[in-house]
Amino acid sequence: MKVQLENITLAYGGAVAVDDLDITVEDGESVVLLGKSGCGKTSTMRCVAGLETPTRGRITIGDTVVFDAERGVEVPPNRRNVGMVFQSYAVWPHRTIFQNVAFPLRQQKLPKDEIRQRVTETLEIVGLAEFADRGASLLSGGQMQRVALARSLVMRPSVLLLDEPLSNLDARLRDRLRLELREIQQRLNLTCVYVTHDQSEALALADRIALMQGGRIVQIDRPERIYENPCSASIADFLGVSNVFPCVPRGTADGGELFGLTGHDVEVLAQNVPGDLDSPQACIRPEDVRLSGEPLRDGNDWLGRVEVVAYQGASVRYRVALKGGPELDAVVGKGSAPLLTVGAEVWASAAPSAVQVLPSEVRT
Amino acid sequence: MKVQLENITLAYGGAVAVDDLDITVEDGESVVLLGKSGCGKTSTMRCVAGLETPTRGRITIGDTVVFDAERGVEVPPNRRNVGMVFQSYAVWPHRTIFQNVAFPLRQQKLPKDEIRQRVTETLEIVGLAEFADRGASLLSGGQMQRVALARSLVMRPSVLLLDEPLSNLDARLRDRLRLELREIQQRLNLTCVYVTHDQSEALALADRIALMQGGRIVQIDRPERIYENPCSASIADFLGVSNVFPCVPRGTADGGELFGLTGHDVEVLAQNVPGDLDSPQACIRPEDVRLSGEPLRDGNDWLGRVEVVAYQGASVRYRVALKGGPELDAVVGKGSAPLLTVGAEVWASAAPSAVQVLPSEVRT
Amino acid sequence: APPQFEPVVDSTADVDTSDGLVIDGERVADAALFDAAVEEGRLSLYSGYVENSEKEVIKVFEEDTGITVDLVRLVPNRLSERVLSEQGAGRLGADVVRTSDFDIASRMRDAGVFQSHRVSAYDDLDDSVRYFDGEFYRVFNPLYTFAYNTALVEPAEAPTSWHDLTDPRWSGRLGITQVGAGGSSLTLNRFQEEELGPDFLPALAEQDPRIFDSSSAALESLARGEIPVATAVVSSVNIAASKNAPVNFVIPDEGMAAYDYFVGMTDSAVNTAAAELFLEWNLSKRGQDVFRQIGEFPARGDVEPPEILAQQLPTADSGKIVRIDPEVLIAAAEGDQRRWNGLFGYLG
Amino acid sequence: MRTLVRRLRQGAPTGVLLVVLGIFVVLPMLFIALAAFSDDVPRPGSIGLDSLSLDNFAIVGSAEALGALGNSVLIAALASVFAMAIGCGLAFLAARADVPGRRFLYFVGIAPMFLPSLVGALAWSLLGSPATGFLNLMFQSVGLDVTLNIYSMPGLIMVLALYYAPYAFLLVHGALSLMNPDLEEAAFVHGGTRRRTLSWVTFPLALPAILGSGVLIFALTMENFPVAQVIGNPGQVETLPSFIYRLMNASPSRGTEAAAVAITLTAVLLIVTALQQRAVMRRKFTTGTGKGVKTKLVSLGRWRWPLFIAALVYFLLAVVLPIGALLISALQSSPYVSSLGQLTEPGALSFYMIGQLILSPDFLQSAGNSAVTAVLAALLGTAVSFVVAYTVYRTNSAGRRVLEFVAMAPLAVPAIVLGLGLLWTWLVIPLPVYGTVFVLVIAFMAVFLPQGYRGVTSSILQVDRDLEDSAVLLGARRAKAVSWVTLPLMRVGMVSTVLLLLMLCMRELSAALFLFTSDTRLLSILIFDNYDNGAMQGAASVSLLYCVIILIIALLAKSFGAKTVDGAR
Numbered sequence A, B: 001m002k003v004q005l006e007n008i009t010l011a012y013g014g015a016v017a018v019d020d021l022d023i024t025v026e027d028g029e030s031v032v033l034l035g036k037s038g039c040g041k042t043s044t045m046r047c048v049a050g051l052e053t054p055t056r057g058r059i060t061i062g063d064t065v066v067f068d069a070e071r072g073v074e075v076p077p078n079r080r081n082v083g084m085v086f087q088s089y090a091v092w093p094h095r096t097i098f099q100n101v102a103f104p105l106r107q108q109k110l111p112k113d114e115i116r117q118r119v120t121e122t123l124e125i126v127g128l129a130e131f132a133d134r135g136a137s138l139l140s141g142g143q144m145q146r147v148a149l150a151r152s153l154v155m156r157p158s159v160l161l162l163d164e165p166l167s168n169l170d171a172r173l174r175d176r177l178r179l180e181l182r183e184i185q186q187r188l189n190l191t192c193v194y195v196t197h198d199q200s201e202a203l204a205l206a207d208r209i210a211l212m213q214g215g216r217i218v219q220i221d222r223p224e225r226i227y228e229n230p231c232s233a234s235i236a237d238f239l240g241v242s243n244v245f246p247c248v249p250r251g252t253a254d255g256g257e258l259f260g261l262t263g264h265d266v267e268v269l270a271q272n273v274p275g276d277l278d279s280p281q282a283c284i285r286p287e288d289v290r291l292s293g294e295p296l297r298d299g300n301d302w303l304g305r306v307e308v309v310a311y312q313g314a315s316v317r318y319r320v321a322l323k324g325g326p327e328l329d330a331v332v333g334k335g336s337a338p339l340l341t342v343g344a345e346v347w348a349s350a351a352p353s354a355v356q357v358l359p360s361e362v363r364t
Numbered sequence C: 001a002p003p004q005f006e007p008v009v010d011s012t013a014d015v016d017t018s019d020g021l022v023i024d025g026e027r028v029a030d031a032a033l034f035d036a037a038v039e040e041g042r043l044s045l046y047s048g049y050v051e052n053s054e055k056e057v058i059k060v061f062e063e064d065t066g067i068t069v070d071l072v073r074l075v076p077n078r079l080s081e082r083v084l085s086e087q088g089a090g091r092l093g094a095d096v097v098r099t100s101d102f103d104i105a106s107r108m109r110d111a112g113v114f115q116s117h118r119v120s121a122y123d124d125l126d127d128s129v130r131y132f133d134g135e136f137y138r139v140f141n142p143l144y145t146f147a148y149n150t151a152l153v154e155p156a157e158a159p160t161s162w163h164d165l166t167d168p169r170w171s172g173r174l175g176i177t178q179v180g181a182g183g184s185s186l187t188l189n190r191f192q193e194e195e196l197g198p199d200f201l202p203a204l205a206e207q208d209p210r211i212f213d214s215s216s217a218a219l220e221s222l223a224r225g226e227i228p229v230a231t232a233v234v235s236s237v238n239i240a241a242s243k244n245a246p247v248n249f250v251i252p253d254e255g256m257a258a259y260d261y262f263v264g265m266t267d268s269a270v271n272t273a274a275a276e277l278f279l280e281w282n283l284s285k286r287g288q289d290v291f292r293q294i295g296e297f298p299a300r301g302d303v304e305p306p307e308i309l310a311q312q313l314p315t316a317d318s319g320k321i322v323r324i325d326p327e328v329l330i331a332a333a334e335g336d337q338r339r340w341n342g343l344f345g346y347l348g
Numbered sequence D: 001m002r003t004l005v006r007r008l009r010q011g012a013p014t015g016v017l018l019v020v021l022g023i024f025v026v027l028p029m030l031f032i033a034l035a036a037f038s039d040d041v042p043r044p045g046s047i048g049l050d051s052l053s054l055d056n057f058a059i060v061g062s063a064e065a066l067g068a069l070g071n072s073v074l075i076a077a078l079a080s081v082f083a084m085a086i087g088c089g090l091a092f093l094a095a096r097a098d099v100p101g102r103r104f105l106y107f108v109g110i111a112p113m114f115l116p117s118l119v120g121a122l123a124w125s126l127l128g129s130p131a132t133g134f135l136n137l138m139f140q141s142v143g144l145d146v147t148l149n150i151y152s153m154p155g156l157i158m159v160l161a162l163y164y165a166p167y168a169f170l171l172v173h174g175a176l177s178l179m180n181p182d183l184e185e186a187a188f189v190h191g192g193t194r195r196r197t198l199s200w201v202t203f204p205l206a207l208p209a210i211l212g213s214g215v216l217i218f219a220l221t222m223e224n225f226p227v228a229q230v231i232g233n234p235g236q237v238e239t240l241p242s243f244i245y246r247l248m249n250a251s252p253s254r255g256t257e258a259a260a261v262a263i264t265l266t267a268v269l270l271i272v273t274a275l276q277q278r279a280v281m282r283r284k285f286t287t288g289t290g291k292g293v294k295t296k297l298v299s300l301g302r303w304r305w306p307l308f309i310a311a312l313v314y315f316l317l318a319v320v321l322p323i324g325a326l327l328i329s330a331l332q333s334s335p336y337v338s339s340l341g342q343l344t345e346p347g348a349l350s351f352y353m354i355g356q357l358i359l360s361p362d363f364l365q366s367a368g369n370s371a372v373t374a375v376l377a378a379l380l381g382t383a384v385s386f387v388v389a390y391t392v393y394r395t396n397s398a399g400r401r402v403l404e405f406v407a408m409a410p411l412a413v414p415a416i417v418l419g420l421g422l423l424w425t426w427l428v429i430p431l432p433v434y435g436t437v438f439v440l441v442i443a444f445m446a447v448f449l450p451q452g453y454r455g456v457t458s459s460i461l462q463v464d465r466d467l468e469d470s471a472v473l474l475g476a477r478r479a480k481a482v483s484w485v486t487l488p489l490m491r492v493g494m495v496s497t498v499l500l501l502l503m504l505c506m507r508e509l510s511a512a513l514f515l516f517t518s519d520t521r522l523l524s525i526l527i528f529d530n531y532d533n534g535a536m537q538g539a540a541s542v543s544l545l546y547c548v549i550i551l552i553i554a555l556l557a558k559s560f561g562a563k564t565v566d567g568a569r
Ligand SMILES: Nc1ncnc2c1ncn2[C@@H]1O[C@H](COP(=O)(O)OP(=O)(O)OP(=O)(O)O)[C@@H](O)[C@H]1O
Pocket: A137, A138, A139, A140, A141, A142, A143, A168, B012, B013, B015, B016, B017, B035, B036, B037, B038, B039, B040, B041, B042, B043, B044, B087, D294
C-alpha cells in the first residue's frame, strides 16, 4: 500500500522533530530512511504508525487518509494495519516469546493451529525456535531484538516500519535476516520503511533511500544514484565520502573545471560541475583515490606522505597528508596493491570524473 | 590494568550463559568480544563489572582478586573502578544529560569546575554538548546511546567495558567515535573490552579479537590473524566467509591438495591444509573469488551463472551458481570489473592460497 | 467461663395480648392499634440515644410486642443533620425519631418532621413532657453527675459534693467534658452556673482538669484508671459497672443535672400503627421502667426514681434533680460556651 | 472549525470522565462549598443562593483556628516524614532487597492497615497512657523508672506515623517492583556506593509514588480525627480535625463554619497537590522499558539483619503490641488493670465476650455489609482510578489536568464533611440508590478516589508507552493492549491499590455515617458506636475480629496477584 506523507510537522513540546516533511512510498516499495542520529527518523515513523499526532499535514495509507490535521481525521494505530519494530524493542517482559510473537495473530483471531505454525515458522527464521517458551525478559539484547522483529513479521501488515531492527545482531545473522526480510517484503509485496545506519544494509534492502536532515527529506532516490549523485556535500559526507574540501572555482581547464582547495595550494580538476554553487565543496570518495609510486597523469595527481594505516579486513584505509594540501583518505582493496607503511611517500590520484563539486547544503 | 578471568562459569537459573571461560586482557589492551547473539558476551562483561556472581572461577583486575568463588571474595562493582556502557543504555530518565554524565565524577568528589569542564568536553566528543540540560528521556535512541557512552568515558575507569556502544549511531558518527575511542583508549592506556557486531569496528578497535561461542572463548588473536587464520569453519563463517562447503580429501595434486565438495561434482584445490581434520570444510572468502569471461588458470576455475546481483556501494556482491556445484558468493570491487547481469555466464576463480580447509568446529 | 455480668435490665413481665396490649396490668394499647401494629410488623427508629441502651429498650419492646425495630443510631448532632436532609429531600426513612436536646427536636419540628399523636395517657402528662400537641414527648432524662474509680478511690474518700471537686486533693486528677460536646454538656454547665454559684467553674478550672471531647471518652479513661474522678452520666456509669468497670457515681449534695430525651412520630411514617404503639409503650409504665433500670430518670412523675448501683436516686421533687428549661438553655448557650472556653483556655 | 471538532472528539473521553467524577466528587464538594458561603446549611429542600455570605470565614482567622492549624501542620509534616521513612524503607526492603523473609516483610508493610487508626490509637492509649498503660505497668514491674506518655505531641506524631506508613509502603512498593535494575547497576558500576545508588536512582525514580504518597499522608494525617481525638485530646494537643469536629458537634451545630474551615483546608491541600503534580509531570520516570524488566534484588551485605530487625521493631510497635493490648482488653473481665500481675489471676481473661460477639446477628450482618461494600468499592474504585490515571498520563486529551485535580480533590476535604456533601448529593439525585449498599459503595469510591488514583499513577508512570503502543500496532484495540500489556505489568501496583482501597473501605466510618441504614450498617460503625458508648471492650473485640476479616480478604486478594512482574518462566 502506498504511503504518502504531506507537509508533516511534529514538535515535542517546543522542539520540532519533523519539519514540513513530504515523502511518498509506493506500494510494495522498500524505502530506507538514512540520517544522522536525532534527525527525526523515529519520529517520522511514529507519525505514520499513528503514535504521534503531527501538528500539521496529511498522511495517506493506500486510499485512506489516516491523518489530516485540517480535517481533523485521525485513524487510531490499530486500524492502520501498520507493523512497527521499535528501536527500543518494546518486547513484553511479562510474556513468553511465543506469546509475544503470537499476539498479532491472536488479534486477527486465527485458529490455534495456524497461529502455532506461523509463529514457529517465524521464530525459526529469526533463530529463536528453541526459546519459544522462555520469558521474554530473560533474553540477551540481540534475542530481544529478534523477538520484536518476529512479532512484526508474523503479522503481515500492509505497511511495515522497521527502526534499526538488526542493530544488535552479529554480521552473519544480520546478513541472513536482511535477505529474509527482503525476500518476505518482495513476496508479500509489503511496503516497508526501514531505518538503518548500516550502509550495506541500506543498499541491500532499499528500493529507494531517503536522506533525512533536521526533520526533512533532503534527497530520495535509488541507492546507486543517491550514492553516486548526492545533492550536497553534507550528504556525500554522510554517505561515507570522507574527503570533502571547501574550494573556489579557478576557471575551466583541459578535461574539466579547475578548483583551488580553500586554504591550501592544491588544485583539483573536476568534471560535471553544476553551475552557480554556494560555497562549493570538492568531494572525493576514498575508494576512488588510488595510491601508487608515480603520478597516473589522468587528471589529479598529488604527492603525499602516508600518515595512518588502518587494516579493514578486505581493504586497507590510508590517510595521506598531501604536500601543501589537506589530508586525504584512501581505501585500497587488499589484493590490488602492496601494503604501504606509515611515512611512505606516495602519489595519490583521482580521476576528474570521480571528483564531485557540490554545494555544502541542499537549498530547501 | 590487566584483567584476568579464570574458569568463570555463570548460570541464570539452570541455563549456563558463561561456561568455564578463560581470558586475559593485558594492561592497556583493547579486546573485542565477537560472537553470535546470545553466546554470553554481555554476561561475561557483567561478571567483570561485578553485576553477576559467577558460580565458579576467579577474576583479577590489576593485582586485586575482585572475585574468587572458592575463597568467597567479591568486591562490589563500585569498588572495582570498571566503567560499563550497557547494551540497554541504562540512561537515567529522570536526570538531565549533564547530570547523567557528571555522576561518576561526582562520585569521585571532584571539584565542581573540573566536573563541568570534563563533562562538557566529553559531551562535545559525542556531539551532545548542546543538549546538556535536556532531560535524558527526551532523546532519540542514538542520543541516549551517546549519553551512556559519555558517562563511561568521563569516568576514566581502569577498565572499560563497552557493550555495543555504537550500534544505534550512523556510520559517520560511528566512524568518528570509533577513532575517538581508540585515541582515548591509547592515550589513557585504558584496558577495554568491547562488544560489537560491526566487523570494521572490531578491526579498527581491537588489539586482539576474542571469539566466543556457547559461553566460551574459542579463539583469541590479533585481528588480521584471526581474520586470515580462523580456527574453524564456523568461525570463518562468522567472520564473513560465506562460501563454506563440506568436502572430502581427494589426495595431493599439483600446487596443493585436492578436495571434492560433498554432494557436488566440483573439486577445489587448496594450499596449507592442516592434517587430520574432522569433517573438513572448504572456505573461500567472497572477496577472493574473481569473476571473469575466461578461466584464469591459477588453480581453481569454475564455470557458473550469475543468480543474484546486489549492489553494495563500493562493491558488488554476486551469487553464482556453479555448474554441477554449489552457489558461490563473490564480492567484486566496483571499479575493478564491468558489472555483470543476472543470467550471465562467468568463470569464477580462486587462488589455492585463498582456499582454506578447516575443521567445522574447534575442539575444546 | 463467662465473666459475671449483671444484666442491666430485667425484662420479665406479664404480657397479655388477648385484647390489645396489656403489660403487668397496664393497658398500653387497645386491640385496634395493637392488631394494626402487629400487621405492620416492624418500624424504623432513628435514634440519638446511646447505642447499647437503645438496644436494651428495643429488646424489651420487641419481646413485649413482637414488632421488629430497625435502628439507625447516630449521635444527636449528626442525627439531626441526617433527618433534616432526608426530610428536605422528601425521603425521610424513619417512623419514629428519638433525640436529645430541645433545640434539635424543635428544629426538626420546624422542618415538618413530626406529626402529632396524642398518647392515651396524654392528659395525665405534665406540660414538660408533651410538646406541640403530641408532636414529640420528653421520655426520660439522663442524669449528669460525677463518678470515681472505685479501685483508686475508697468510697469513703470519694468526693460527695460538687464543691469537693475543687479541693486541692483532686488537682490534676479530674476529667471533664468540654462544653461544646452537645446538649448534655450545656445542661451540666448551666446547672453548675445556676446551682453552684459563679465561682465554681473558675475554681474547677484552677484544678487543671483533663478535658475530654465526649463524655464517653472521659468515662473510658475513668474506667481504666487514668483519672480517678470525672464527670459522668449515671446510666453510662451503670452500664460500665455492669461490665465490671470499677466505677461508681456520686449523688452530690447539690444535686445533678438532668437533660432531656425526646421521641416523636414522623409525618412521613409508613408504619403508623407500629410507630404509635412505640410511643405508647415508651410512655407507659412498662417503658418508663425500662429506662429507669438503665439508669435514666423517667419522665412520668408516677414512676419511681431508679435505684442504681445500690444507690437510691432522689425523687423529682427532692430538688436534687435539676432540669433546665429548654428556652433558658438555648438563650444562655452562646454566652455559656464563651465563658467556659475562656475559663478553661479551650479552643472552639 | 474542523480543529474544533477534533478538539471536541479528543476531549470526549475526558468529558465523560469529568461528568462521572462530577457527580461522584464535584457535586458533594459543591454542596460543601455552598454551605461554607451560606448562612444556613443548604440541605435538600432548602438549597439556594439567597443566603450567601462570607461570615463563616471569620472563624478561619480566629486565634483558635490558626493555633489548631499550626499544630496540625506541624504534626502532619513530622508524621508524614516519619511515615514516609518507614513506608519507603520497608517497601524497598520488601520489593528489592535480599533481606531475610521478604514475603513476611510485605505483610509487615501492610499489616498496620488492618488496624483502623481509631483502633490503633485506642490500642496505644491502652499501651502508653501514663497512669495505666500496659507498657508503663511493665516498666514498673521490672523496676524501670520511665513513664511513657502517649498523650503528647510526640505520641500523637508517633501513632500517626505508625499507622500511615502503610500508604507509603503500598504505593512505593508497586513502583519499586517495576524498576529496571539496569539503571541501578549503571550507577553502581560508575562508582556509586550502594547508598548513593539508592538516593540517586532508585528513590528518585520512585518519585511519583513517593511524592504522591507523601501528599496523601500529609493530607490524611492533617485531617485525621480519631487519633487526634483519642491521643491528642487527653494531652490537650489541639488540631484542626478536632476543631472541625467540635464545630460539627456543637449545639446548635455550626456546620457552615465547619464547611468554611474545610474549604480553607481544601485550598491549602490543593496547592500542595499542584506542587507535587508539577514535579511529576515535568520529568519522565519510565523505567520498565521494552528492553526488558529484569527485577533483581539489591544485595544489602552486612545490613541484611539490622534492617530486618528494624522492620521487626516497626511490626512490634504497629501491630504486635497494639493487638496484644486489644486482645487483653477484649478478654479481660474488668477494664481496669493496676498491674500486669492482675491479668494472670483466674477469671481475669475470658473469651466469652468475643464468642458472643461473633455469633451476634449484628456483627454478622455488619461484617457481611462491610465486606461486600469494601470489595465492590475497592474494585470499582481501582477501575475508575485506572481510567482517570490512564487518561491523564497516557492521552493528550484536553482537560486532563483538570481531571487530575478533580481526582485528588476529595483528599482535601475531611471525610466527615465530605460525608455530609455525599448525603445531600445522593438525596437530591433521583436514582434509587440512597438507602442501599450502593450509595455506600459510591461514597467510598468518591472518598478514596485520591488514594486509588495515586496508587495507580505511581505504577502507570513506570511503564514505557512503547510497550503498549506496540500492541496497538500489532492489531489490538487500545483496550486490549492495555489489558494485555499495561495492566499485567502494573499488576503489583494494581493489587496494592485494590488492597489499599479494600482496607480503607473496611475501616471507613465518617463517609458512611450519614448514609447507612439499619440494613446497611458497617463494622466500622459498630466499632465507633462501641467506642462512643465507652464500651472499650466491645470496640476492642470488634476491632480484633475486624482485623481477622481484613486479613483474610487481604490474603485472598494478594493470592490473586501474588506473582510479581519477573516475567513468565
Ligand atoms: N536474566 C537472564 N535470565 C536467564 N537467561 C538469560 C538472562 N540474560 C541472558 N540470558 C541468556 O543467557 C545467554 C547469554 O546472554 P548474553 O546476554 O550474555 O548474550 P550476548 O552474547 O550478550 O547476546 P547479544 O549479542 O544478543 O546481546 C543467552 O542465551 C540468554 O538467553
